[in-house]
Amino acid sequence: MHSKKLGWLLLAPTLLILGLFGIFPFLYVVWVSFHEWNPFAANPAKIFNWAANYRKLVFDAQFLASLGVTMAFVFFAVVSEVIIGYLLAQAFMKDFPGRAFFRTIHTLPLIMAPIIVGSIWKLMTTPSIGIIPYMLKHTVGFDLNIGTSAVAAFAITVIMDIWHWTPLVTLTLIAALVSLPSEPFEQAQIDGANKRQIFWHLTLPMIRPALIATVFIRLMDAMRTVDEVLMLTGGGPGSATRYVGVHIFREVFPRTNYGYGSAVSVIVLYLTIVICWLLYVSLIAPRTRKGSS
Amino acid sequence: MGYFSKASALALAIGLLGVASPAWADFWSDAGAKYKGVVLHGVTESTPPSNFIKDVLAPEFEKKTGIKVEIETTSWDQMYDKAIKDMEAGTGIYDMVYIEQDIIYAYLARNFLTDITKSLKDMPDLKAPTYDDANFTSFANYFKNADGDLFGVPMEAFLKLYLYRKDLFDDPKIQAAFKEKTGHDLKPASTHAEYTEIADFFTQYGKDNGMELWGSTAQAHTGHPASWYEFFESVAPTFGVYNWGIDASKNYAASVANGGTMNGDKAKAAIKWWLHLRDIAPPESPQSTWTEVGTTFAAGRAAQGLVYGENGAWIQSDATKSKVTGKVGFALPPLEPGVLEEAEAGKGYIGYYDGGAFGLPITSKNKEAALLFLQFIGQNEVQPDWAVAAPRITNTATYDDPKVKEMDAKLGGYYTMLKDKGKLFAGAPPYPFHAQVREATAPIFYDILTGKIGPDEGLDAMAAKAEEELTTLGYRK
Structure with a gap:
């Protein structure tokens, strides 16, 4: 009994902080999402409107389009980051001159604030001064202008995200690879397994938990990308890179559409949870059940 | 005695001044x-x-x-x-x-x-x-x-003014080439037609001579409100479209059908004129906000353009940032006939203050x-x-x-x-819903810039969207 009380006492600061900065703001956003509230409207008061905001967003072409491009962005960015991250992790596992130096260099983007990353890429892609349009023009004769080409803008935001976040995947997978026992691999080699078989039947299943956790983290992060895209393209050209994070930002801050913006935020959070749950169910749960039966 | 009285009074006055002056001078402390x-x-x-x-x-x-x-x-x-x-x-x-x-x-x-x-x-x-x-x-x-x-x-x-490169406009060789090509003398434009003629000439001149020079700037970012502002606050007024084409006296109407001018003939002519300039402007224009327009002009990449005064000043005077110091002329923006008269009569304005x-x-x-x-x-x-x-x-x-x-x-x-x-010149219209109307209509505006929607139908859609937003906000009944 005494230890239970002490346990709660020790947990109290954490619960308090979690409640104050996590649970309460979330509940407040949910509450606001059931209101029509724009402080710059003729009537700036909060007006309870039941689920009208949720009903509206189902038919909001701009929101649906923004959700579509976000899904494409998340797919290309996360898949690329996992593949490149794994290859880099494998490369960094090997011994070569300057390995420590390259490991350090490659993690540098991680410590940069997204707004800085956006600024750097903006400088690199602006037609008159950017190194990327210059190199493309002078090597393959391609005119890159992310202000006019929707495809180019989309591709550059994906590449920027890969550049920024692949090191996180690499570091996580290095940690997973380092912790793998050597015996199964030695046995597989003795049994004559080739590299592909070792990868599919040993490495991948053994690093699966770390891989899935990394995918979850990157997926959730990519779904809420705002700063770097806002700085690089502003969501343009047109709505080509108006990802849901940018869409929510524009609804909530400049447009001060607090009620509707909150509803969009809640739905995006719900979608993120559903996607993660689906991934969990399809990749982790069957194996857990198989293992326990 | 009289002398002493006067001397005492003077001494007292000087003394009082001596005490009072520091207090006056020291208001701030x-x-x-x-x-x-x-x-x-x-x-x-x-x-x-x-x-x-x-x-x-x-x-x-x-x-x-x-x-x-x-x-x-x-x-x-x-x-x-x-x-x-x-x-x-x-x-x-x-x-x-x-x-x-x-x-x-x-x-x-x-x-x-x-x-x-x-x-x-x-x-x-x-x-x-x-x-x-x-x-x-x-x-x-x-x-x-x-x-x-x-x-x-x-x-x-x-003021957002019309800046032009005096060194280029005064160059006899360029003047002769311009005269030969257009039949007109090269001078700062006072009408839109003149401006377009000069812009077309310089873009071609830059191309023909292998120069990094274009005929006009364009604040035409395809995802930033700067482009929206350039059109509604700097370009549309020069065609006689004021207050973003929204008429507060007519129940905040934006569409022509309801008494607004956002999608009127003047607005449609204005956007076509501006889109043409965007097309012959430096390639960075679709990514340019007010800041980049300033740097483009300062880098000597444009012969003329509408530039915010805060940038115009350093472009002309700060050699550490500008390649064209002392080479810039300032003039009023090019106008449609009748707009200047309307501005002088207080019925309109010619650009953004x-x-x-x-x-x-x-x-x-x-x-x-x-x-x-x-x-x-x-x-x-x-x-x-x-x-x-x-x-x-x-x-x-x-x-x-x-x-x-x-x-x-x-x-x-x-x-x-x-x-x-x-x-x-005039500032933005006296409406309390700037960001709201801008954000509601901007996606359509960006679609006009990218060509996803035509300028005429785009402005029609914007006018409808503006009225819808104003109705939602409760200003339009």
Whole structure:
């Protein structure tokens, strides 16, 4: 009994902080999402409107389009980051001159604030001064202008995200690879397994938990990308890179559409949870059940 | 005896003057004594005028009063984000906020700001002898309510002018080539047709001669409100479309069908003219906001363009940032026939009068000390150095200062134009829903820029969207 009380006492600061900065703001956003509230409207008061905001967003072409491009962005960015991250992790596992130096260099983007990353890429892609349009023009004769080409803008935001976040995947997978026992691999080699078989039947299943956790983290992060895209393209050209994070930002801050913006935020959070749950169910749960039966 | 009386009276008067004069000269230390140790916090956009406040005026004020002033200079978006959140939530973090001319109406509608005129009347002890609302230019009127009370101390004011490269326009070789090609003399454009002719010529001239030179700038970002502003505040008025094409007197109508002009023939002609210029402008134009337009012109990449005065000044005078110092001419924007006459008659305007003020949030916890600071930056005495460091003028007396006159000559008469022609320009319309209408219609506008939708149908859709948004907001019944 005494230890239970002490346990709660020790947990109290954490619960308090979690409640104050996590649970309460979330509940407040949910509450606001059931209101029509724009402080710059003729009537700036909060007006309870039941689920009208949720009903509206189902038919909001701009929101649906923004959700579509976000899904494409998340797919290309996360898949690329996992593949490149794994290859880099494998490369960094090997011994070569300057390995420590390259490991350090490659993690540098991680410590940069997204707004800085956006600024750097903006400088690199602006037609008159950017190194990327210059190199493309002078090597393959391609005119890159992310202000006019929707495809180019989309591709550059994906590449920027890969550049920024692949090191996180690499570091996580290095940690997973380092912790793998050597015996199964030695046995597989003795049994004559080739590299592909070792990868599919040993490495991948053994690093699966770390891989899935990394995918979850990157997926959730990519779904809420705002700063770097806002700085690089502003969501343009047109709505080509108006990802849901940018869409929510524009609804909530400049447009001060607090009620509707909150509803969009809640739905995006719900979608993120559903996607993660689906991934969990399809990749982790069957194996857990198989293992326990 | 009479001599002694006079001598005594004189001695007494001199003595009294001796006592009184330091007190008069030392208003700031006397008034500030009560607030010594107070730290004022302000938030503003990072611009040369704001940086002057941060780097020069704030330390000077602290030296005189003992009141510390911390000015946070940040991006335009961040500045609004922080200021509005603070005033909305009533947290009272900021004692001064930057108020751009176009947001004052929203702030007044929400009662975010303190009435500076009334506060100084209510607290005469705080009234600085060197401060007077009457010192400001007519730009201060944008920051007054219906009773004429001031809610923001003007700290910057600029015109968005037509800049052209004098060195290119005066080059005999280019003049001859232009004459040969067009049959006209090369001179700054006064009409849209002339402007287009010059722009087409220079873009081709740059191409033919292997130069990094284009005929016009274009603030045509395809995902940033800067392009929306360029069209509605700088281009459309030159075609006779005012107040964004929204008519408040007609139930906030935007569409022609309801009495607005957002999708009228003039607006449609304006957008086609501007889109053509965008197409022959430097390739960075679809990624250009007001800042990039300035840097494009400063890099010598455009022969002419509509450029904000705050950028025009450094482009002409700061050799560390500009390749075209001393080569820039300033003129009024090109106009459609009849627009100048409408502006002179007070029925319209020919371009954008940009600027901002420092206001005192109602939620400030240090109102008295902040009032002192606002008066300090509004004095005539601090203006000349400020105008030289960061070309802007908000007080009428500043025009006559020798330093400013010298600067005016250096800037090719920019200040004279601000003084004499400022009345032909106007700030944003007096609506409290700027960001809301802009954000609701901007996606369609960006689609026009990318060609996803045609200019005519795009403007029709924008007018409909603007009316829908105004109805949702409750302004349009």
